Amino acid sequence: MVPLAEPRKRALRRELAAIVGAGGVLSDPDELLVYESDGLTLFRALADFVVFPTSAEQVSAVVKLANREELPFVARGAGTGLSGGCLPAEGGIVLSLMRMNRVLEVDYDNQLAIVEPGLVNLHLSWAVGPSGYYYAPDPSSQQACTIGGNIANNSGGPHTLKYGVTTNHVLGLEVVLPDGEIVWLGGRTREAAGYDLAGVFVGSEGTFGIATKIAVRILKKPQAVKTVLAVFDEIERASAAVSAIIARGLVPAAVEMIDHLTIQAVEDAFGCGYPRDAAAALLVEVDGLAAGIEAQAARVVEACRDAGAREVRVARDEAERALLWKGRKSAFGAYGRLSPAYMVMDGVIPRTRLPHVLRRVNEIVAAHGLRVGNVFHAGDGNLHPNILYDPRVPGEETRVLEAGAEIMRLCAEVGGSISGEHGIGLEKTDFMPFIFSPADLAFMQRLKDAFNPTGRCNPGKIFPTRKTCGEAGPVAYRPHPIEEKGLAQRF
Amino acid sequence: MAHGTTETPAPPAPPAPLALHGLSVEGVNQCVHCGLCLASCPTFSELGTEMDSPRGRIFLIKSLAEGRLALSDSTVRHLSLCLDCRACETVCPAGVPYGRLIEAAKAEIERQRPGGAARRAFRWINLGLLLEHPRLLALAAAGLRAYQVSGLQRLVRASGLARVLPSTLAAWEALTPAVPAAAARAPLPALIPAVGARRARVALLTGCVQSVVFGDHNRATARVLARNGCDVVVPAGQGCCGALNAHAGDHARAVRMAKATIETFERAGVRTVIVNTSGCGAHMKGYGALLANEPSWASPAARFAASVQDVSEFLAREPLRGPLAPVAMTVTYHDPCHVVHGQKIRAQPRQLLAEIPGLRIVELAESDWCCGSAGIYNLTEPEMAERLLRRKVGHVLATGAEAVVTANPGCILQIAKGVRDRGAPTRVLHLVELLDRAYGAGR
Numbered sequence: 040m041v042p043l044a045e046p047r048k049r050a051l052r053r054e055l056a057a058i059v060g061a062g063g064v065l066s067d068p069d070e071l072l073v074y075e076s077d078g079l080t081l082f083r084a085l086a087d088f089v090v091f092p093t094s095a096e097q098v099s100a101v102v103k104l105a106n107r108e109e110l111p112f113v114a115r116g117a118g119t120g121l122s123g124g125c126l127p128a129e130g131g132i133v134l135s136l137m138r139m140n141r142v143l144e145v146d147y148d149n150q151l152a153i154v155e156p157g158l159v160n161l162h163l164s165w166a167v168g169p170s171g172y173y174y175a176p177d178p179s180s181q182q183a184c185t186i187g188g189n190i191a192n193n194s195g196g197p198h199t200l201k202y203g204v205t206t207n208h209v210l211g212l213e214v215v216l217p218d219g220e221i222v223w224l225g226g227r228t229r230e231a232a233g234y235d236l237a238g239v240f241v242g243s244e245g246t247f248g249i250a251t252k253i254a255v256r257i258l259k260k261p262q263a264v265k266t267v268l269a270v271f272d273e274i275e276r277a278s279a280a281v282s283a284i285i286a287r288g289l290v291p292a293a294v295e296m297i298d299h300l301t302i303q304a305v306e307d308a309f310g311c312g313y314p315r316d317a318a319a320a321l322l323v324e325v326d327g328l329a330a331g332i333e334a335q336a337a338r339v340v341e342a343c344r345d346a347g348a349r350e351v352r353v354a355r356d357e358a359e360r361a362l363l364w365k366g367r368k369s370a371f372g373a374y375g376r377l378s379p380a381y382m383v384m385d386g387v388i389p390r391t392r393l394p395h396v397l398r399r400v401n402e403i404v405a406a407h408g409l410r411v412g413n414v415f416h417a418g419d420g421n422l423h424p425n426i427l428y429d430p431r432v433p434g435e436e437t438r439v440l441e442a443g444a445e446i447m448r449l450c451a452e453v454g455g456s457i458s459g460e461h462g463i464g465l466e467k468t469d470f471m472p473f474i475f476s477p478a479d480l481a482f483m484q485r486l487k488d489a490f491n492p493t494g495r496c497n498p499g500k501i502f503p504t505r506k507t508c509g510e511a512g513p514v515a516y517r518p519h520p521i522e523e524k525g526l527a528q529r530f
Numbered sequence: 531m532a533h534g535t536t537e538t539p540a541p542p543a544p545p546a547p548l549a550l551h552g553l554s555v556e557g558v559n560q561c562v563h564c565g566l567c568l569a570s571c572p573t574f575s576e577l578g579t580e581m582d583s584p585r586g587r588i589f590l591i592k593s594l595a596e597g598r599l600a601l602s603d604s605t606v607r608h609l610s611l612c613l614d615c616r617a618c619e620t621v622c623p624a625g626v627p628y629g630r631l632i633e634a635a636k637a638e639i640e641r642q643r644p645g646g647a648a649r650r651a652f653r654w655i656n657l658g659l660l661l662e663h664p665r666l667l668a669l670a671a672a673g674l675r676a677y678q679v680s681g682l683q684r685l686v687r688a689s690g691l692a693r694v695l696p697s698t699l700a701a702w703e704a705l706t707p708a709v710p711a712a713a714a715r716a717p718l719p720a721l722i723p724a725v726g727a728r729r730a731r732v733a734l735l736t737g738c739v740q741s742v743v744f745g746d747h748n749r750a751t752a753r754v755l756a757r758n759g760c761d762v763v764v765p766a767g768q769g770c771c772g773a774l775n776a777h778a779g780d781h782a783r784a785v786r787m788a789k790a791t792i793e794t795f796e797r798a799g800v801r802t803v804i805v806n807t808s809g810c811g812a813h814m815k816g817y818g819a820l821l822a823n824e825p826s827w828a829s830p831a832a833r834f835a836a837s838v839q840d841v842s843e844f845l846a847r848e849p850l851r852g853p854l855a856p857v858a859m860t861v862t863y864h865d866p867c868h869v870v871h872g873q874k875i876r877a878q879p880r881q882l883l884a885e886i887p888g889l890r891i892v893e894l895a896e897s898d899w900c901c902g903s904a905g906i907y908n909l910t911e912p913e914m915a916e917r918l919l920r921r922k923v924g925h926v927l928a929t930g931a932e933a934v935v936t937a938n939p940g941c942i943l944q945i946a947k948g949v950r951d952r953g954a955p956t957r958v959l960h961l962v963e964l965l966d967r968a969y970g971a972g973r
Contacts, residue, residue, distance in 0.1 A: 065579070067604045072593060073586040080563045091578060118580060119565035137578030157578070159569045182621070183568045308623045372564035375624020379559040 043087050043130065051108065055090050055132075058100045063091040063138070074133055077120040078180075078371075081382055081436060082465050086127035089115075091138045095213060095221050095251035098134060102249070103219035105132050105495060113497040114249045116157060116185030121371075121383050122464025124191060124244050128498045134249060136187050142166045143252065151210060151227060153254050156187025163255070172257040175202040178460070179368040190250050193242030195460035197293035197367065198324075200418040202258070204460065206241040213252035214240060217496035227254050239486070244462045245497040247490040261326035264292075265336035266360045269321040269343035270314050270350040274298060277319035278393035280346030281417040284323065285390065287342055289335065294418030295322040295367055301412040301425075304373035311366030312359065314350070321348075321417065322367055370414040371425065378410070378427035382439050385461035386450035390420040399449055400424045407442040409435070421459035422450070448473055463501045471503050548595035551641050551781060553634035557627040558592035561585065567618035572900050572918055573611055581608040584618035584628055591635045601642050609635050611914060613907055614777050615867035615900040616812075620874070629812075629872065630819065636779030652699070656906070657780045661738055661770040662787060668715065671742035675709040702909055707743045707943050714745040722752040722762040726851065729759030732802040732844070733795055735814070737939075738770035740807050744939050750966035751806045751841055757969050758851050765798040773813035776820070777905045788817050789827065792834045803834070806841045806962060808938035809905060812872025814838045840869055842937060842961060846878035849885065854968040856888030861964070862931040863891065864922070864945065865898040866938035879937060879961050886968045894934070895925040903944035915944075923948035926956060933957040935964055 043051070048066065055064045065071060066088050075083040087110070092098045105112040111131035118125060127133050140157035147170055154163060160181040164173040177196035178184055188194070190212070195204045202208075211225030225237025240247050271277040281294055297305070297320050302313040313320050321343065325335040336353055343351045354360040366373075374381045388396050397413065404411035404426055415423040426442055428435040447457045451473035458467060471480060484502060487494075548555045567584040568574050574583035581590065587609060593599040609632065616629045644650055660667045677683050686703070709715070718736060732755060736748045752762045772787030791814070795803055805811035818832035863883060869875045876898070883891050902908055902918035922945060926934050934945060934956060946958040 067602075069590075069599055069602050069604050070579075070581050070608075072599065073580045073589050076563065078564055117565055117568050119568075135578065135580075140578075162569070180564070180566060182570075183566050305623070308625060369566065369623035372562060372566050372623030375560045375562040375564075375622075375626065378562075380562060 048087065051104075052088065054104055055088060055101065058104070059090050059092050059097050063093075065089040074115070074118070074127075074135075077115075077118045077123060077125050079121050079123050079382065079464075079466060080380060080430070081439070082123035082126055084126045084129055086133040087130045089133040089135055091135050093138050095215055098136075098215045098249055098251055099219045099221055101132060101134055102215055102217065102496075106218060106493065109495070111495045111498045114156075114187065114191070114245050116188035116191075117159070117180075117183050119180040119184045120188060120192065120464065121385065121461040122192075122458070122466040124462045124464035124497075124500055125188070126465060131495075136185065136249075139251065140185075145170075145257070146227075147172065147257075149227070150257050150259075151254055152257050153252055154186055156185060156190070156250050156253060158186050160184050160186055160189060163257075167257050168260075171260050173260050174208070174255060175199075175258050176205045176208055179371065181368070186253055186255070187250055190241050190253060191243070191245045192460060192462040195416065195419070195421065197295050197322075197364075197416060199460075200294060200416065201290055201292040201326075206238055208256045209237055209241050210254040210256060211237050212240060212250045212254070214248045214250050216248040217491040217493065221251070225254070242462075243487075243490075244464065244500055246487055246500055248496060261292075261328075263329040263332040264324060264326040264360070265332055266354040266363060267321075267323040267325075267336060267339045267343065268313070268352055268354065268363060269323065269340075269348040270317045271319045271321070271347065272317070272349050273347070274319045274397055275394045276347040277321055278397055278417070280321060280343050280348065281393060282391055283346045284339060284342045285418065287338060289325070289338055289342070291323050291339065291418060292326045293322065293324040294416070296320070296413065296415055296417040297322065297367060297370065298413040300377070300410065301370050301373075301414040304376050304412065305366035305370050307376045308369055308373040309362070309365055311362045313363070313366060317349070319413075322363055367414065370412075371423075374412060374425055374427060377412075378429065380430050381412075381425045381427045382443060383461070384422065384424045384426070384443055384446050385459050386422045386424075386447060386455055386457060387459040388420045388422060388450050388453050388455035390418070392453045392455075393417065393420065396422065396449060396453060400446055403445045403449070404442050407438045409438060409442060416459070419459065420455065444470065465500060468499075468501060468503050471501070548592070550591070550595050550634045551637040553630075553637060553781065555591055555595050555631050555634050557631050558588050558595065560624045560626045561588045561592075562624055563589075564623070566623060567621055570617045570621045572613060572615065572617065573914060576914065576917055582611055584622075584626075587612055587635075588626060588628070588631060591631050594635065594638070601639065606639055606643060609639060611911060613867070613900045613902075613904040613914075613918075615904060616871035617867065617898065617900070620871045620898070629816075633776055633779070633781075636777070637781040638779075640779035652702075653778070653780070657775050657778060657783060661772075661774060662783060664738065664741075664767075664769045667738055667742060667770075671709050671715060672712070674706060675711070675715075678708060705908060705943075705947075709742060710745065715742050716745070717741075717766075718745075718748055718752060718764040720764055720766060722756050722764070724759050724761045725756050727759055728761065729848070730802060731761040731763065731800050732804050733763045733765055733798045733800040735771065735795075735803060735805045735807075735810060736764060736768060737805075737807050737810055738774075740810075740939050744942070744960070747806060747939070747960045747962055750960070750962045750971065751804070753971065754845070754962050754965045754969060755804065755841070758845060758848070762804075763798050763800055765794050768794045771810045771814050773809040774905050776813060777809070785820065788814075788820055788831070792817065792827075792830055795834065795837075796830065801837055802844065803838045804841050804844055805838060806937065806960070807940075808840075808866035808868035808872065809940070811838060811840045812868035815873060840873055840875050840878075840937070842869070842879040842882055843873070843875050845965075846881050850882065850965070854885065854887055855970055857886050857964060857968050858888045859933060860890040860892060860931045861933045861935045861959075862894040862926065862929040863897060863961075864894055864901065864926070864934050864936040864941060866936055866941050867898075867900050867904070869937055870898045879935075882961065882965065883935065886964065889964070889968075892929045892931055894929055894931075896921070897925075901941050901944045901948070903938075903940035905940065908944060919944055919948040923952055923954075927952065927954055931956065933959050933964075935959050935961055937961045 772784040776784035821831035902915035908915035
């Protein structure tokens with residue numbers, strides 16, 4: 040993109056300020072710099088403006104202005120995403136939704152809440168908690184990430200094993216479409232008439248428009264919860280235990296795995312109670328009616344023992360349980376204790392292939408001279424290998440990307456997928472052909488065109504970069520490093 | 531700048547350690563940009579702008595140290611708006627030493643932008659003259675007391691004279707605490723002997739502003755410690771620990787004051803130094819890091835730092851000694867930032883309150899959020915300080931408690947002002963006042 044000329048930039052700033060107020064526009068390069076990446080610092084791009092709308096009408100007005108000026112635009116929440124999904128194209132407008140963070144309405148009888156997109160995920164559970172309710176999808180970043188960002192990525196979390204991912208909890212949304220029109224998709228009830236457009240919108244990574252109000256389900260808190268920690272001396276045994284638990288007909292709320300390296304990081308961080316000498320640990324939670332919960336927990340304990348766990352214990356109280364979860368949910372950030380940077384992969388595989396895939400992941404990363412920590416939703420087969428690296432060491436970033444590409448290919452080869460919950464974003468566009476045929480991708484493109492015909496709404500995401508400049512949207516084509524290495528192909 | 535990370539030319543050597551104003555900011559490399567700190571930051575929560583979040587500020591500090599950014603007006607603005615409350619440290623899984631980073635950044639700001647003559651004079655009077663010289667502070671307190679009781683203050687405020695003063699001076703005038711009578715400002719005895727079986731010999735930091743504004747809290751602290759078996763030594767000639775200087779970017783003076791404090795307390799020959807003010811305790815526990823690069827000071831500083839304990843931390847190690855009289859009151863507890871985030875002391879004050887018979891304790895929403903006092907922040911950033919104060923007082927009033935208990939003079943003054951502004955009768959007490967009352971004080 041050609042940088043905006045100063046006079047045009049000043050004029051645009053005035054117009055944006057007229058929409059969102061003078062305190063709602065950033066255009067100082069020093070301020071824009073902190074918006075250059077999300078939680079994945081490998082990818083960076085600067086916007087011309089970051090604006091802070093406070094209503095759907097303001098979002099719509101900004102979008103219409105962007106269209107008139109033929110500028111790309113993208114919504115951003117807390118910026119905790121891990122695939123570069125909320126990065127601007129070079130230039131354009133970022134709409135930060137952090138000032139739209141209210142709970143607008145709670146209907147306990149019908150178990151729903153209407154919220155704004157900038158609401159922090161955990162704050163919704165805090166708001167309805169005193170009445171005995173909670174919002175089930177619980178990404179590990181839930182203390183900071185927003186519901187709007189969760190919608191974009193169809194976020195999961197440890198408890199989605201039993202309760203489903205974000206899309207299973209969204210009833211309807213008010214959306215500012217990429218042309219600025221405001222519409223409702225879905226409604227307030229579990230079943231809506233017509234096409235399931237709310238279902239189509241959730242997980243569209245900000246390419247179908249910007250949600251400005253969201254109707255979500257809230258659930259009654261379970262009567263009882265038991266959390267089991269199982270410690271293993273071999274990672275293969277821990278992997279096998281996951282399938283063994285499920286094969287016994289148990290339906291745990293969560294089955295999480297945390298490996299040796301990750302245990303070191305989280306123990307350094309908060310001293311959560313994971314044994315430092317373990318090769319891997321499983322965190323298994325069962326919940327439901329108080330009657331029978333002990334029996335369920337006992338069956339989990341038995342399954343883990345039979346699978347060869349060295350030690351299995353049930354968290355004594357809420358404090359111990361909370362600490363174990365704190366360790367699990369802080370794991371990504373805790374890698375900062377071991378390494379100045381990391382890249383988290385987000386692959387999905389059939390659960391039964393866990394032992395094989397984990398072994399291969401470790402081999403691949405080691406072959407690139409790097410370290411990897413694994414902490415993931417084992418019950419869902421949703422892997423999170425975290426490759427540790429130092430961006431200051433020449434060549435390490437490239438090796439990280441190479442190892443990442445091989446891991447993605449591995450996930451695809453065993454019949455899995457290249458994203459569980461973090462989205463494709465910028466990071467994985469070129470891996471799409473690993474799992475989708477040209478016809479699949481072409482059909483997805485037609486769907487995107489229906490919502491976003493100009494491509495100005497969050498350009499450059501999801502779809503593989505194209506071969507010819509003539510086809511390119513607002514983002515100019517640049518070869519991805521993986522492509523240059525011949526590890527991935529454009530379609 | 532490009533999407534992605536195509537080959538960048540290799541830097542020739544391992545990167546030089548990052549520093550600002552000679553102070554290491556290598557800690558920025560521990561930040562992996564996960565963003566878990568965002569929602570815990572009071573200024574980000576108020577503004578929603580990432581330059582005003584911990585992650586954003588770390589990024590600004592890193593970019594400054596790397597030379598990617600110059601210290602522009604906007605960068606100064608966002609770094610100055612940081613409360614240094616360190617709430618982000620509590621939630622940071624990566625262990626970023628944020629407090630040290632922001633102090634280095636503030637020192638760099640002072641170096642590059644000392645400001646005009648009026649600002650420099652104001653800082654010199656406060657951070658240099660008054661804080662570094664306890665006698666001058668005592669004199670100033672006496673003068674202030676005379677100003678306040680003579681009716682002159684009323685006159686100045688009524689006449690609108692305050693409005694024509696330079697804005698910092700006017701804010702300073704409005705926020706000067708009511709100075710108590712000379713008796714309350716008098717020095718404590720050199721030794722307050724233990725009552726009953728002797729448990730320990732401890733030294734008490736009486737502080738700078740604390741000793742002239744809340745001398746009664748020092749007396750209460752000494753009495754409560756004595757009732758719990760402590761010989762309490764009050765080293766003569768002790769001054770300010772330098773915390774306010776360090777937080778305000780006045781690094782050189784902070785180092786001098788730390789050394790003077792260590793020397794004064796070493797002469798007392800005790801193994802435990804008790805502190806009843808939040809920022810001082812957290813800062814003194816960090817003397818080891820502050821003086822780590824001075825060979826002759828590193829080890830005494832580390833030893834001293836290890837001897838420092840907050841009064842609640844010390845008392846909670848054993849059950850309170852009886853007899854404790856009932857205090858029939860409903861209270862709530864506000865965590866001072868540098869007690870809860872700076873020293874990770876959360877359970878102990880609540881445990882001590884629970885030991886007071888008859889006392890009913892209700893939890894305060896956002897109890898560990900900054901009240902806006904933050905050292906001299908309410909002077910330098912009055913608008914944000916006021917926003918946070920309103921938020922705090924709203925939560926306090928929602929509890930319906932008769933008193934809010936806390937453990938730091940800055941918080942007490944700030945919350946008392948906020949409560950007064952709302953016309954509420956809620957009292958603001960130091961934890962030791964309540965303990966002292968349970969031991970029969972004021973009866």
